[in-house]
Amino acid sequence: MTTAFEHTELFGGAITANIPSNFADVSNVRQVPDNQEAYLDKNGFISLTFDITERVSHLSTDKEALEYHFADIVAEKDTKSMRSIVENAELPNFPPPTPVLALTAITKPPASTVAANSLTPTHTDIYFTLIRLVEQSTDIVITLNTPHLASETEGQIPNETETGTLHGETEQEVGNMYHQIVTSFAIKDWGLFSGE
Numbered sequence: 001m002t003t004a005f006e007h008t009e010l011f012g013g014a015i016t017a018n019i020p021s022n023f024a025d026v027s028n029v030r031q032v033p034d035n036q037e038a039y040l041d042k043n044g045f046i047s048l049t050f051d052i053t054e055r056v057s058h059l060s061t062d063k064e065a066l067e068y069h070f071a072d073i074v075a076e077k078d079t080k081s082m083r084s085i086v087e088n089a090e091l092p093n094f095p096p097p098t099p100v101l102a103l104t105a106i107t108k109p110p111a112s113t114v115a116a117n118s119l120t121p122t123h124t125d126i127y128f129t130l131i132r133l134v135e136q137s138t139d140i141v142i143t144l145n146t147p148h149l150a151s152e153t154e155g156q157i158p159n160e161t162e163t164g165t166l167h168g169e170t171e172q173e174v175g176n177m178y179h180q181i182v183t184s185f186a187i188k189d190w191g192l193f194s195g196e
Helices: 062-073 111-116 171-184
Strands: 005-010 015-020 023-025 036-041 047-054 079-086 100-108 123-133 138-148
Touching (some): 015 047, 015 171, 062 123, 138 171
Antiparallel strands (some): 005 015, 036 047, 047 138, 123 138
């Protein structure tokens, strides 16, 4: 499956990124915080968010900041396991020594929650990137959540080793899509961070 992308302006054009053309801007249907841009795929399940936050300064390492931001988006009752963490990631529009960190993880809600609601994902794959803008005292978080639902036709629950997603994309296809999003991410107006 080939994903088509659209060059998209974020935060009033101060930032741009290539976003899958089948993703819709959530702000067209509900209010989104000023420091966030949020998109959903056409079926309303796979979500993509860009968050601009104050730089976490009370932690001593960038990895701790990554884990702090990640914990902020995962429900406390969900179990989580890291698949990989990259501490010295590189993005073409952010020259070294910009700290860029990335992780992939899987989260699972309590089994009782899944059993009670067929629309509750059995697990969710999370792709997560943290860009630390030291001079701007800003952390930027890019997150792609891909839920996996129990098969309604077969009544089977996917396990961690299955690679199909909610709409049939493979894990590699979703990873490639996320790679295209983050590598195209670029800041066009640095005044966004100074309130200009």
